[in-house]
Amino acid sequence: MAMDPSKSPDMKAMAGYFDGALLHPLSTKYRLQTAMLNFLQPEWGALMKKQITVVGNGFASMFFIGYFLAIPAFPIISYLFRRIYSRYDITVIGNGKFIYFPAIPEFLTKKRNKADVTIDIRPFLRRRNIRFIESAVIDIQDGGRTVITHDGEYRNDYLFIGIGPSYRKDDIPGTGDYTYSPCYGPDDMDGFVKKLESLSSGVIYVGYKINRRDGFVAGRPGPMYECACLLDYALRERGVRNNFEIHFFSPDRSPGEKGAITDRLRERGIILDDGYEPVEFLDGGMADKDGTFRKADLVLYSPEITGPMLVQKSCLPMSIGGHIDVDKYGQVKGLTHVFAAGDCANHESPPPWVPHQAHMAQLRASAAAKNMKEILNGKISTNLYRQELSCILDMQNDAMWLHRSEDGRPPFLNIFPRRSKNLIFVKEVFERIFLFYLRYL
Numbered sequence: 060m061a062m063d064p065s066k067s068p069d070m071k072a073m074a075g076y077f078d079g080a081l082l083h084p085l086s087t088k089y090r091l092q093t094a095m096l097n098f099l100q101p102e103w104g105a106l107m108k109k110q111i112t113v114v115g116n117g118f119a120s121m122f123f124i125g126y127f128l129a130i131p132a133f134p135i136i137s138y139l140f141r142r143i144y145s146r147y148d149i150t151v152i153g154n155g156k157f158i159y160f161p162a163i164p165e166f167l168t169k170k171r172n173k174a175d176v177t178i179d180i181r182p183f184l185r186r187r188n189i190r191f192i193e194s195a196v197i198d199i200q201d202g203g204r205t206v207i208t209h210d211g212e213y214r215n216d217y218l219f220i221g222i223g224p225s226y227r228k229d230d231i232p233g234t235g236d237y238t239y240s241p242c243y244g245p246d247d248m249d250g251f252v253k254k255l256e257s258l259s260s261g262v263i264y265v266g267y268k269i270n271r272r273d274g275f276v277a278g279r280p281g282p283m284y285e286c287a288c289l290l291d292y293a294l295r296e297r298g299v300r301n302n303f304e305i306h307f308f309s310p311d312r313s314p315g316e317k318g319a320i321t322d323r324l325r326e327r328g329i330i331l332d333d334g335y336e337p338v339e340f341l342d343g344g345m346a347d348k349d350g351t352f353r354k355a356d357l358v359l360y361s362p363e364i365t366g367p368m369l370v371q372k373s374c375l376p377m378s379i380g381g382h383i384d385v386d387k388y389g390q391v392k393g394l395t396h397v398f399a400a401g402d403c404a405n406h407e408s409p410p411p412w413v414p415h416q417a418h419m420a421q422l423r424a425s426a427a428a429k430n431m432k433e434i435l436n437g438k439i440s441t442n443l444y445r446q447e448l449s450c451i452l453d454m455q456n457d458a459m460w461l462h463r464s465e466d467g468r469p470p471f472l473n474i475f476p477r478r479s480k481n482l483i484f485v486k487e488v489f490e491r492i493f494l495f496y497l498r499y500l
């Protein structure tokens with residue numbers, strides 16, 4: 060329907076009414092202005108952009124943005140184009156810092172540090188004309204349409220949730236007080252490395268636990284295997300390896316377990332405590348079920364993970380394991396126009412070996428982005444994601460490509476060996492490309 064100029068609202072008068080302010084598209088004033096424009100001239104409402112909110116700025120969210128907008132070949136031109144024309148107003152709510160978690164185990168060998176793995180994500184968002192709100196989300200209500208933070212409430216038409224998990228530190232008493240973990244971030248790993256450097260001998264335990272209530276690997280075994288091997292390498296480089304005992308433990312490993320990873324641990328003289336789980340972490344050690352005290356000068360441990368705390372009180376459906384309950388298209392069950400991927404979300408009918416972070420977050424975010432675009436275009440979700448585990452285990456003096464997929468397809472047409480020190484270079488190339496993309500494209 061064509062607009063009748065005689066009936067169009069006086070925009071100067073409207074601007075004066077709203078104090079001429081540049082209104083944030085998620086603010087109360089903006090919603091009031093939109094409602095008034097819709098009332099005065101319905102055709103203006105049809106021209107309003109869809110409001111898309113992305114919660115979190117980790118792997119899943121960055122991949123979602125990348126697939127939703129497509130990687131710009133010429134970022135400056137893309138930036139100018141999106142300033143002139145865009146069908147969407149996108150807002151990201153997060154802390155503004157992207158952490159490249161796969162590289163944190165390399166703190167042990169001094170190959171990486173906090174500055175290497177931390178990126179200010181705001182320039183990346185500005186290049187895409189995406190608004191950023193630095194805040195923590197504490198609740199989601201109204202079927203996903205209202206996102207509540209410490210600083211206010213924000214409305215949306217479409218929502219993507221890509222926030223990290225909660226670690227069940229209360230599962231084993233003392234976890235938060237007496238253990239370190241690469242999964243908590245750079246600061247925690249720095250604390251472990253600093254304590255390690257103060258020791259010339261001792262007993263070190265490395266381990267993990269998995270939350271399997273939703274039928275998949277809700278945990279971090281991969282980084283912990285890598286940490287155990289890199290710890291061995293770091294101590295050998297210092298010339299003190301013979302002064303240390305390294306134990307690897309997990310209640311999710313069966314006694315006598317065999318396999319390529321187990322072989323790598325044994326080759327390095329790492330003591331396997333398969334099936335072991337302490338009842339409590341204590342100062343200087345751990346307590347067993349029978350009350351026996353095990354000495355441990357340092358413990359590097361990744362507890363089982365579950366969905367973020369806000370899921371428990373929000374309108375989001377929660378799975379048995381405590382994750383956001385999503386379907387095979389990445390849509391949150393029972394909620395319109397709400398998608399989720401990454402550590403915060405479960406899988407629908409997953410194989411027992413599949414994880415949900417890093418590479419899997421990429422595959423899921425890709426499907427979610429494509430499906431959201433289909434719905435925006437008046438279609439239905441049709442894009443599924445592949446179930447796949449794929450990572451390179453860096454041992455500094457050796458490396459393995461761990462891969463498994465639901466269709467049996469090998470990674471990159473099997474052009475790379477499954478075990479070779481050269482895989483460390485391949486892993487570094489993947490890292491550099493992704494970080495270059497975040498920093499400059």
